Amino acid sequence: GENVEQHPSTLSVQEGDSAVIKCTYSDSASNYFPWYKQELGKGPQLIIDIRSNVGEKKDQRIAVTLNKTAKHFSLHITETQPEDSAVYFCAAPQAGTALIFGKGTTLSVSS
Amino acid sequence: DTGVSQDPRHKITKRGQNVTFRCDPISEHNRLYWYRQTLGQGPEFLTYFQNEAQLEKSRLLSDRFSAERPKGSFSTLEIQRTEQGDSAMYLCASTITSSITDTQYFGPGTRLTVL
Numbered sequence: 001g002e003n004v005e006q007h008p009s010t011l012s013v014q015e016g017d018s019a020v021i022k023c024t025y026s027d028s029a030s031n032y033f034p035w036y037k038q039e040l041g042k043g044p045q046l047i048i049d050i051r052s053n054v055g056e057k058k059d060q061r062i063a064v065t066l067n068k069t070a071k072h073f074s075l076h077i078t079e080t081q082p083e084d085s086a087v088y089f090c091a092a093p094q095a096g097t098a099l100i101f102g103k104g105t106t107l108s109v110s111s
Numbered sequence: 112d113t114g115v116s117q118d119p120r121h122k123i124t125k126r127g128q129n130v131t132f133r134c135d136p137i138s139e140h141n142r143l144y145w146y147r148q149t150l151g152q153g154p155e156f157l158t159y160f161q162n163e164a165q166l167e168k169s170r171l172l173s174d175r176f177s178a179e180r181p182k183g184s185f186s187t188l189e190i191q192r193t194e195q196g197d198s199a200m201y202l203c204a205s206t207i208t209s210s211i212t213d214t215q216y217f218g219p220g221t222r223l224t225v226l
Contacts, residue, residue: 006153032212043115043202043217044154051212089153093211097167098144101153 002027002094006102013080015111023090023102024072030092033073034099035064038087047088048075080109113137115218117203123224124193131189132221136205143186144215145178146202147171154202154217160186161209193225 003026013019025033031052036044050057050064050073057064063076077084087106091099116135124130136143142161146154157176158168162183172178175194180186190197200220206213 034214036217041219043204043219045217046214049212049214091153094156097211098146098156098159098169099154099211099215100156103151104153 002030002092002100004090004092004100004102006090006105008105009103010106010108012108012110015080015082015109017080019075019077019080019084019107019109021075021088021090021105021107022072023074023092024070025092026071027092027094028068028071032093033064033066034091035075036089036091036101038089038104040086044089077107080107082109082111085109115203115205115216117201117218117221119221120219121222121224123226125226126193126195128193129189129191130193130223131187132201132223134186134188134203134218136184136186136203137207137216140205140207140216141183142206142209142213143180144204144206145186145188146204148200148202148220149198157188190223193223195225198223198225 006023034049037047038044061078066073087104089104090102094100118133144159145157148154160180175191178188202220204215204217
């Protein structure tokens with residue numbers, strides 16, 4: 001089955017800096033890679049996703065890159081703001097059924 | 112669109128008691144997922160429904176767990192004879208179609224504490 005590893009587990013940046021979170025996956029057949037943001041007391045919320053037919057996708061300050069050969073994908077947040085502080089999860093599909101999530105990265109943005 | 116709702120938000124129970132959680136997905140969403148999330152971990156898949164049919168169960172779903180979606184709308188997750196290891200956040204998510212690439216919309220979760 002699919003296995004997803006996520007690094008780092010914690011990340012502290014100054015406001016305005018960039019943050020990068022990386023994930024690797026094991027199943028070369030996986031074709032969909034979402035990123036979720038989870039704030040305290042709330043369920044995860046999708047912030048961006050990428051499909052395997054593209055290498056990069058951007059949405060304002062957030063971007064995701066995918067390297068299918070190396071089986072890894074990364075979340076990039078530019079010009080970080082205090083409200084970006086949260087736990088971020090990457091995921092990949094297992095056999096087209098459910099998502100397998102990484103263990104999460106706690107991002108802290110200090111002003 | 113009111114989003115995915117879950118009830119209760121918090122549940123404290125004693126070991127050995129039965130508990131039941133409810134999930135109301137977004138209207139007209141065909142697929143409904145249950146996940147479990149423990150502290151410091153990502154959500155772990157438990158089971159999912161396509162309309163009223165339960166199509167897959169994770170090995171995490173022991174025989175003390177049962178889930179239903181009787182009319183293809185809301186779903187319930189019951190845990191019998193709760194154990195301290197069942198303490199976790201139970202999350203529900205729904206998607207409009209059966210495609211794994213559809214956005215999964217999560218509810219706020221039910222936090223279970225087993226004493």
